[in-house]
Amino acid sequence: MEQYALDQLKSIAKVSTTCKPLDMTRRERLERWAESLERSPKPFLRTLHETEYQPVADREALRDDNTPISVAFADPILRAAGMENDSYGEAKRFFELSDEQLHGLVCFCHFGEQVSAATLSRRVRKMADYKPGGFFAQLLAFFG
Template sequence: MEQYTVEQLKTIAKVSTTCKRLEITRRERLDRWAESLERSSRPFLKTLHETEYQPIADRIALRDDDTPISVAFADPILRAAGMENDSYGEAKRFFELSDEQLHDLVCFCHFGERVSAATVARRVRKIASHKPGGFFAQLRAFFG
């Protein structure tokens, strides 16, 4: 693969250094992740080890190739929407997940070394469709 500097590219193409981020809702991001998992060429993906026991700084940096998170990062729409890398911390931020939710999707303790991409897709869809049901959540939804 050949690599060029931005200055070299400017001689053969119009180069824009700014790119408007694709605006999609949390629900749309989660649905797209589930779709990416369902389309994955790898039916089984790696899990991350002991996410709940890692110090916060280590947990945020956790990553591996061929994980459910790396499948999301490989999706061009999710990257255009602002997903910056395939780390645990980035998935938590980008998909607006709690540690508990992300742990339930990618941790070794739930699945062992590998997890079915279809299983994670179902769990992601369940999170996407969940509506907060508490009294204060209903008030927030009502009053905006």
């Protein structure tokens, strides 16, 4: 495979340094995360410690290698859809999860030091399939 500098490529091809993010719904992003977890080369992933006790700024910046969030960030489709890094805060923003939801997926207090990628895949799929219940949610869905 030949490698070229960006200036060399510009002389032989139209090169764009800007890229429009891939448009994915929340459900599609969560489904893709579940698929990434299923394909993870590591069957067990690290958890993050005490996410619920961290000050907000520290919690948002939490990250580690070989976590469920780093598996998502390693997926090129999720990066193309706009996932910017593998921090707790970015996963919360990108997957549109509450602190409570993300805490239930990645915190040490639920699984110990490691969690099965397969277990997390099932949990993420449940979140993707979740439809709020109750009278007002049904009204909102009906009247859109």
